[in-house]
Amino acid sequence: MRASRFFISTLKDAPSDAEIVSHQLMMRAGMIKRLGSGIYTYMPTGLRVIRKVEAIIREEMNKAGAIELLMPLVQPAELWQETGRWEKMGPELMRVKDRHGREFAIQPTSEEVITDVVRGEIKSYRQLPLNFYHIQTKFRDERRPRFGLMRGREFTMKDAYSFDRDLAGMQASYKVMFDAYTAIFTRFGLKFRAVAADNGAIGGTGSHEFHVIASTGEDAIVYCPTSDYAANMEAAEAMPLAAERAGAKQDLVKVATPGTTKCETVAELLKIDLKQTVKSIALTVERELEGKVTKENWLLLLRGDHELNEIKVGKVPGLSNHRFATEDEIREAYGTIPGYLGPIGARQPVRVVADRTVANMTDYVCGANEEGFHLTGANWGRDAAEPEVADLRNVVEGDASPDGKGVLAIERGIEVGHVFQLGTAYSEAMKASFLDENGKPAPLQMGCYGIGVTRILGAAIEQNFDDKGIIWPTSIAPFELVLCPMNYDRSEMVREETDKLYASLVEAGVDVIIDDRGLRPGAMFADWELIGVPYRVVVGERGLKEGNLEYQGRRDTEATAVPVAGMVDFIKGKLAQ
Amino acid sequence: MRASRFFISTLKDAPSDAEIVSHQLMMRAGMIKRLGSGIYTYMPTGLRVIRKVEAIIREEMNKAGAIELLMPLVQPAELWQETGRWEKMGPELMRVKDRHGREFAIQPTSEEVITDVVRGEIKSYRQLPLNFYHIQTKFRDERRPRFGLMRGREFTMKDAYSFDRDLAGMQASYKVMFDAYTAIFTRFGLKFRAVAADNGAIGGTGSHEFHVIASTGEDAIVYCPTSDYAANMEAAEAMPLAAERAGAKQDLVKVATPGTTKCETVAELLKIDLKQTVKSIALTVERELEGKVTKENWLLLLRGDHELNEIKVGKVPGLSNHRFATEDEIREAYGTIPGYLGPIGARQPVRVVADRTVANMTDYVCGANEEGFHLTGANWGRDAAEPEVADLRNVVEGDASPDGKGVLAIERGIEVGHVFQLGTAYSEAMKASFLDENGKPAPLQMGCYGIGVTRILGAAIEQNFDDKGIIWPTSIAPFELVLCPMNYDRSEMVREETDKLYASLVEAGVDVIIDDRGLRPGAMFADWELIGVPYRVVVGERGLKEGNLEYQGRRDTEATAVPVAGMVDFIKGKLAQ
CATH class of the missing domain: 3.40.50.800 (Anticodon-binding domain)
Structure with missing residues (x-):
């Protein structure tokens, strides 16, 4: 190529709306050009990178036995209604009506369409396993598009979908994709980490995210430098900080803490370590029983310096459908205002769930359920009934690794890939079944596997730049x-x-x-x-x-x-x- | 590739809605799968053909100095409003609103976006010429999608746009693209023909269509086997069938022709050759002058066996904005009903435009402007004032070639490519200018160049099949x-x-x-x-x-x-x- 026959257009300064370095550098290098909010033209230099990224993905996907096809961008609403996602997806799903008033989605992903294709094609277990993928433009109407290609509305994604006859087959297909992703990101020349991710309703370890490591990454990822444990913050298991509960040393004392509603200020006022305090979070669960709605009060307890992990809360049995209690509900249940709650002496029945670390604390400080007062020297069993125990918090640097092989470290990452064991959620909703060896119909076991093609560009730059500009890994350089x-x-x-x-x-x-x-x-x-x-x-x-x-x-x-x-x-x- | 690791799914019979052979064979061969009306999934075998077509296009476009980029699918309405196409395009343009209520078009083509990109990048004549292209999904909300990939709604198109400093530069860029298209279709291994096409408002010979020859083609294309003249039916120039007008031999006679309102039946009744009859077509032109609408009567004359060419009518000075006259208008202007009109003895003033062939006829038969009567032996000059003369008809097989080098033949074609000299229509509407050698701003001279990528598949099959199935040319075979x-x-x-x-x-x-x-x-x-x-x-x-x-x-x-x-x-x- 000769530069005189190519199009190069660089800028001294990035436009003021470019907030992060990859966005700034791509604009300055003339790789992208903004057309609208979250919508970019890929200029010739940028497109060359995209094509190289796509070629590597395609090669490795083919090598792994996946078969490329191309599904449409404009997809009938009826398919999305079959799985309930037409309603569930909310405004992120871009919807459009044709001249006859029929409704369509502009694809943000293609589970529905591939399941529709496959249910028309697959009759027998002999046709399985199968893995189809395509590399296609996607659209998600993000509420606040930003960061250039990192959170755009129109973007390119590789999405693959595997179909198997049983769970073991699906897990084997998943492993093949996991390995292909490892090969792909290795060939990109990027430092990356695969981390276990929360799997929603399906459970198990059937979901991993692939993150490009960058200090500017949106996500915290957790790993153990002395073992192969790695998970994202939502999924990383937090072990109790003390393995066993020590004996009580203090008496329970009510102390005045006027205007002191946060653990930090309570610790300061009482001149104690923040780690001795317990934070109380009130939830409400509404249940409908025979047409009558009843409310349950739940109280979550975290050590004062820890952060609540909402994904984990949703997994506590009974809490799949919770919300934070309102101030009125708190007043009614605990007889006080937020900031003075605690597990001892509530007005109404309360189900108390202590984080694993809190469950092993002694002589702790918590709200007294009375405005302006806290309790010190509180102890389980003696002052409060033994609580239910669950993992409720985000891990912190230095926590024990759940595999017992070291302590956890945390770094920042940018999610660029996701592999997911879907199970039969889509195949059951869409009646995509096959006949097994005994001639009996069974739903297809599915997996889905995504790579954010255009996002790779942003992530690669966040990891590789200096004050002069971008430093592309050779394999994806323009x-x-x-x-x-x-x-x-x-x-x-x-x-x-x-x-x-x-x-x-x-x-x-x-x-x-x-x-x-x-x-x-x-x-x-x-x-x-x-x-x-x-x-x-x-x-x-x-x-x-x-x-x-x-x-x-x-x-x-x-x-x-x-x-x-x-x-x-x-x-x-x-x-x- | 091993078939056991690929996906092959053939059918004995095509679905009943597949009307043409390419649609039937692609469905039977498992190359495409219908998702909705005019929307198809390209299955693995079909996608392989598309990728080969794209690769050939890409290679030849690059060789011709065009530069690939990728413009977005979802395009802000504001750009389309700048050129007026937001209104003009009608329901074929798929429109969508985002979560904030802002309007967008799903691209059917990208003149607006590329002009917007270029007006932000091009400052000086030194940066010219430039030619950008992309290969991208398009959407056109066709009123009646049909014929599989031939008239779909979602399809893939290669569209290129050239930018030049002056007309000569634009024409040189056009020539380069014309040659690149010739190279592309030659490499596809298809029999094709480039034909001059109507250029709308711009005039000249600045537009060619590339047709794949197939007896099932939608379009009639005209060529001269003994010269290089070729044009589509809209653009092919019809020469007068007699070079000069002979002398009158007959007297003007009014004959009774009750219930005989078509040239064919008049010729039968009078036992004359259809070629001696003249067909009259009444038009109305409404003009607004100082707030008052006035109507003009126009009468077009064609030989009885010839067909009107509406594109040519629109080019007659004064007729750019015409419509067919209503029955009431005809009664008022001619004093009779349709079927008995003629150039002689109308009730109101009428502007008569005779097709070139009619202008050289003698002793012809036409309506008498009186219900139930025709005139025979009519002659220009003697019985009717000399008419205005224009080319109004479609050519027919055997007509003289306009280049004087033989006679015309007609065959059927499928339009798969179009090159077009746009001039400054878009650059003026969107204020896309550059500074010339004298530092003066001038609008960019543009050309645009399209190839229907997915349509190529249908066209190749219409040209190459037998009773066993498809016969792919080697270069684009799966x-x-x-x-x-x-x-x-x-x-x-x-x-x-x-x-x-x-x-x-x-x-x-x-x-x-x-x-x-x-x-x-x-x-x-x-x-x-x-x-x-x-x-x-x-x-x-x-x-x-x-x-x-x-x-x-x-x-x-x-x-x-x-x-x-x-x-x-x-x-x-x-x-x-």
């Missing part, structure tokens, strides 16, 4: 190498050597661009550093006279002289690394 | 060659030779599939004949014992024995043809 001739138009020697080298590099399979735009060296180098091409070779008269070219890797601080004759092998060596 | 082993599972000899041959073919770059599904020969062959793979090689024990394999091309009536050792070269030879 070009692997830029040839920068000095005075290409005026020096015959430079032009000849550049063209010769270019031809040799192309023949060797290197994805190379010649910058023949006639820019001065400073401007030329700045463009390519901003765009993030991994290798640069400068062809200049001075060097040529000594038989040399100047090579510089994008992360190198200075250039290296490389003999003209050896340059192609030198680059092939770099690419083979 | 697979180039199918290896059909006999008893692959049971004969070690067959399995070994098949696997060895497969490996050699893959190494030689042949796109080959092994049918290892274990079907009986008849069913196996029928599948691949239906799917339309161009080359088949059967590996069987009997042949192997004589050192032979059986080759059969998809159009061959019988198989040829080819020595095992020579098969790869034999196939390479076929592919090189």
